Amino acid sequence: xxxxxxxxxxxxxxxxxxxxxxxxxxxxxxxxxxxxxxxxxxxxxxxxxxxxxxxxxxxxxxxxxxxxxxxxxxxxxxxxxxxxxxxxxxxxxxxxxxxxxxxxxxxxxxxxxxxxxxxxxxxxxxxxxxxxxxxxxxxxxxxxxxxxxxxxxxxxxxxxxxxxxxxxxxxxxxxxxxxxxxxxxxxxxxxxxxxxxxxxxxxxxxxxxxxxxxxxxxxxxxxxxxxxxxxxxxxxxxxxxxxxxxxxxxxxxxxxxxxxxxxxxxxxxxxxxxxxxxxxxxxxxxxxxxxxxxxxx
Amino acid sequence: xxxxxxxxxxxxxxxxxxxxxxxxxxxxxxxxxxxxxxxxxxxxxxxxxxxxxxxxxxxxxxxxxxxxxxxxxxxxxxxxxxxxxxxxxxxxxxxxxxxxxxxxxxxxxxxxxxxxxxxxxxxxxxxxxxxxxxxxxxxxxxxxxxxxxxxxxxxxxxxxxxxxxxxxxxxxxxxxxxxxxxxxxxxxxxxxxxxxxxxxxxxxxxxxxxxxxxxxxxxxxxxxxxxxxxxxxxxxxxxxxxxxxxxxxxxxxxxxxxxxxxxxxxxxxxxxxxxxxxxxxxxxxxxxxxxxxxxxx
Numbered sequence: 058x059x060x061x062x063x064x065x066x067x068x069x070x071x072x073x074x075x076x077x078x079x080x081x082x083x084x085x086x087x088x089x090x091x092x093x094x095x096x097x098x099x100x101x102x103x104x105x106x107x108x109x110x111x112x113x114x115x116x117x118x119x120x121x122x123x124x125x126x127x128x129x130x131x132x133x134x135x136x137x138x139x140x141x142x143x144x145x146x147x148x149x150x151x152x153x154x155x156x157x158x159x160x161x162x163x164x165x166x167x168x169x170x171x172x173x174x175x176x177x178x179x180x181x182x183x184x185x186x187x188x189x190x191x192x193x194x195x196x197x198x199x200x201x202x203x204x205x206x207x208x209x210x211x212x213x214x215x216x217x218x219x220x221x222x223x224x225x226x227x228x229x230x231x232x233x234x235x236x237x238x239x240x241x242x243x244x245x246x247x248x249x250x251x252x253x254x255x256x257x258x259x260x261x262x263x264x265x266x267x268x269x270x271x272x273x274x275x276x277x278x279x280x281x282x283x284x285x286x287x288x289x290x291x292x293x294x295x296x297x298x299x300x301x302x303x304x305x306x307x308x309x310x311x312x313x314x315x316x317x318x319x320x321x322x323x324x325x326x327x328x329x330x331x332x333x334x335x336x337x338x339x340x341x342x343x344x345x346x347x348x349x350x351x352x353x354x
Numbered sequence: 355x356x357x358x359x360x361x362x363x364x365x366x367x368x369x370x371x372x373x374x375x376x377x378x379x380x381x382x383x384x385x386x387x388x389x390x391x392x393x394x395x396x397x398x399x400x401x402x403x404x405x406x407x408x409x410x411x412x413x414x415x416x417x418x419x420x421x422x423x424x425x426x427x428x429x430x431x432x433x434x435x436x437x438x439x440x441x442x443x444x445x446x447x448x449x450x451x452x453x454x455x456x457x458x459x460x461x462x463x464x465x466x467x468x469x470x471x472x473x474x475x476x477x478x479x480x481x482x483x484x485x486x487x488x489x490x491x492x493x494x495x496x497x498x499x500x501x502x503x504x505x506x507x508x509x510x511x512x513x514x515x516x517x518x519x520x521x522x523x524x525x526x527x528x529x530x531x532x533x534x535x536x537x538x539x540x541x542x543x544x545x546x547x548x549x550x551x552x553x554x555x556x557x558x559x560x561x562x563x564x565x566x567x568x569x570x571x572x573x574x575x576x577x578x579x580x581x582x583x584x585x586x587x588x589x590x591x592x593x594x595x596x597x598x599x600x601x602x603x604x605x606x607x608x609x610x611x612x613x614x615x616x617x618x619x620x621x622x623x624x625x626x627x628x629x630x631x632x633x634x635x636x637x638x639x640x641x642x643x644x645x646x647x648x649x650x651x
Contacts, residue, residue: 071625076601077534088385109435179476237374304373328368
């Protein structure tokens with residue numbers, strides 16, 4: 058059966074949400090547009106839901122014998138239901154680069170950067186429990202950043218990590234992987250990635266937003282050297298296939314763009330055909346960010 | 355431009371998600387299907403994300419001079435960033451019915467039923483702060499349910515509220531409204547609804563999930579009495595228009611179905627045309643729950 062398609066890529070302005078905290082009215086178009094990478098429309102105006110600054114914040118560094126121990130420790134606090142605001146794995150090579158770039162002197166070993174939000178009494182109890190669970194996973198040092206300068210320095214070091222590698226590795230460019238595995242698979246995934254990285258013979262590091270099961274490998278390569286580009290591409294291919302084979306996703310936050318188009322059908326199977334159908338319905342002439350997520354048609 | 359449409363309502367089984375805690379791969383089909391009321395497909399298998407039972411739970415009742423005071427009190431704890439697990443407004447008429455049906459002896463006055471989740475030290479601090487804020491809004495009584503029997507009875511009373519009205523009002527049927535307004539509009543909305551309800555001359559009550567800005571009026575009517583049906587319909591119309599005029603939604607949780615089809619275009623404007631386009635693309639023959647959300651085509 059055929060019916061006339063009303064082409065959407067025609068300048069129509071839609072409001073895809075409202076000011077209600079919840080709604081069961083009609084389809085959830087907000088979620089359809091968010092993450093569509095400009096392939097369904099352009100955002101001309103965005104209303105943000107904002108969150109207050111927490112009453113009390115505690116930040117800490119916890120040092121572990123291995124990245125797998127660090128991951129298992131974070132999984133144990135998730136399983137215990139302790140609410141953590143942030144938990145970032147920074148491996149030994151990354152800590153080295155952090156120290157070099159930021160002038161810090163953090164111990165060069167796999168480390169979890171942590172942050173807790175809440176009220177003071179509740180956080181003291183949560184942090185005490187966290188320390189106990191972490192020590193069960195071999196945590197050697199659990200260091201609080203007690204003043205705002207220390208907290209700021211900790212997160213600045215984490216945020217500057219990419220720059221630390223870019224500025225610290227002359228003549229190389231950074232290539233980053235970005236997958237998510239189920240939390241139960243994360244420690245094995247980090248272990249597998251570490252073994253693979255050790256074989257590459259290029260400067261690399263491993264880090265991740267471990268509370269989400271999302272991890273990144275950083276590979277420093279000369280993009281004019283086909284052999285290094287190939288090593289990085291093969292490693293990325295391995296990481297993506299590893300994640301997809303375990304029910305994960307080929308990209309946790311960096312998006313599909315051009316580079317991960319080739320994994321879309323494999324990850325989504327029949328659902329990919331529906332995504333393409335929606336794209337073609339809303340943008341029949343392929344005007345909106347063509348060739349991203351889907352091949353140009 | 356025309357292209358062949360692949361009709362979806364053909365028995366194809368799609369997996370619309372994966373086991374990753376987050377993903378930026380492809381379109382968010384989970385959110386498109388959730389709340390689509392069977393108009394885009396049937397769920398044949400659902401994977402649930404489950405949450406652990408909190409370490410510590412505290413439940414309380416807080417009694418206020420008026421429903422508006424009660425709402426303003428809840429808004430003040432939301433603004434203060436105190437995390438509350440549940441906050442339910444139960445007006446005086448509802449408390450009367452609760453007492454009658456459940457054998458409780460709660461004070462007959464506008465009341466907030468509250469629940470907090472967390473660790474013991476943190477909750478004691480949160481609850482102390484809540485009591486202070488509530489007393490600023492005229493809270494007369496703040497009663498903890500200290501044992502599990504009291505907590506269970508409190509929430510059972512709330513859950514049984516609809517049954518309490520149905521069983522307690524012989525020969526009448528219950529009609530319920532269901533809108534959400536922005537939190538900043540909630541106290542005025544409750545006040546407006548109360549004034550309107552006072553004029554109706556039928557048994558009614560007002561309650562709500564006030565943390566979400568979602569409130570319900572209960573109207574007990576004889577569905578064979580056209581005059582009572584008309585009163586209820588006109589009141590519902592008023593409540594929906596009030597919410598839509600303030601950036602809210604015509605249904606917070608009960609859904610669109612048949613009854614709220616007539617508000618869809620008004621609430622979503624151009625976005626409604628896109629919803630209909632998606633529906634027609636995925637179900638060209640209108641086989642899937644026809645005549646719900648959209649008129650049958």
